[in-house]
Amino acid sequence: MQAPKSLPAEKPTVQLPVMLIAEVQDSLLVVTHDLARLDGLLAHTMENLMERFTRALDSLDAHKLPTAEAAALKEVRDALGSAVTELQFQDMASQLITHTSKVLQGCAYRLASEAMGQEDGEAVPFVEDVPERPNPVTQDEMDAGSIELF
Template sequence: MQPVSESAKGPGVHLPVMVAAELQDSLLVVMHDLHRLEGLLSHATDNLLERFGEANESLNESLVQSSPELVAVQNALKSAVVELQFQDMASQLIWHTTKVLQSCAFQLAAEAMGSEEGEEPAALAQMAPDRPNPVTQSEMDAGSVELF
């Protein structure tokens, strides 16, 4: 890549259109993979919630109250359901990352290929996520999670 003279935006480089197109394709593939990952994560979480619910229902109150071990099992099941809220945080992070990649792919295409005559430029700023970090909790033991 060869440097280009400084413009109003600052220094830049020439990027062959094919390189930009290949990079954009790679970004779109990653976006697709993230979408698939979110679907797999969601499916697994739904199955886990269903299984935990079935196990919790099978522990009837009279049986649980007569056994301290079963009280501990029931409490562990309730805690596990709360910890499954991790899926919601992961989904938010996947969505955010997908939006960042999409914005980068479209910006790359717009910069490398320009726009057709008479074509409206894409509103690239509207494609980027509003916040730099959608999930502020970095681990399950920190903070609290609201169940909805």
């Protein structure tokens, strides 16, 4: 009995028009830019909110109230303190935005490289490898005093 002949192992390929690939690459890079802008907006907003909450807490501390009102004031302070803790979601959002941007940028450059090849002497844009982890942020809730190190 004769052993079956093995076929050469080839990766399946799909031919796409260069213009389509260029449009997809441009779209990926536009989305990457938009994510960077979103990250900046989030950071700016969080800085402003933190400043305002801190100012509100400082203002509450400046008032000396009778004992009956002190309990209500403590509730307000606690609520503001919890709000400040919850504002820390910006750090997690920023990590997700950075991760997503790297994935999109890596896809865009890989798509172009695979589709158009590389000419001698042509510089390849530096892009880190696409992250292997699907999600860099694993925390899905925050409690005061809890911390998760990456």
